[in-house]
C-alpha cells in the first residue's frame with residue numbers, strides 16, 4: 001500500500017504525471033490516492049522529488065533509497 005506523508009508534500013504533481021493507472025488525484029493542495037485501483041508499482045515513489053511517498057509491504061515501509069536493492 002502506498003503511504004502519503006502530507007506534511008512533506010509540496011503538491012508539485014510529479015507523482016500524478018508518472019502514475020500509469022491515473023489513480024492519484026491532485027486538486028490545489030489536496031492529494032488523494034485511489035488505493036483500490038493502485039497496483040503498488042512504486043513509480044510515484046521514485047517520481048516524488050522529496051520522499052513524500054513510500055510503500056508499505058508486509059508490515060515494512062520502503063522508501064526510494066531502497067531502489068536497486070530488489071525491493072522495487
Ligand code: SF4
Nearest residue numbers: 019038039041042044
Ligand atoms: S504505486 Fe503505481 S499505480 Fe499506485 S499510485 Fe503509485 S504510480 Fe500509481
Ligand code: SF4
Nearest residue numbers: 009010012013015048
Ligand atoms: S510528487 Fe511528491 S511532493 Fe509532488 S505532489 Fe506527489 S507526493 Fe507531493
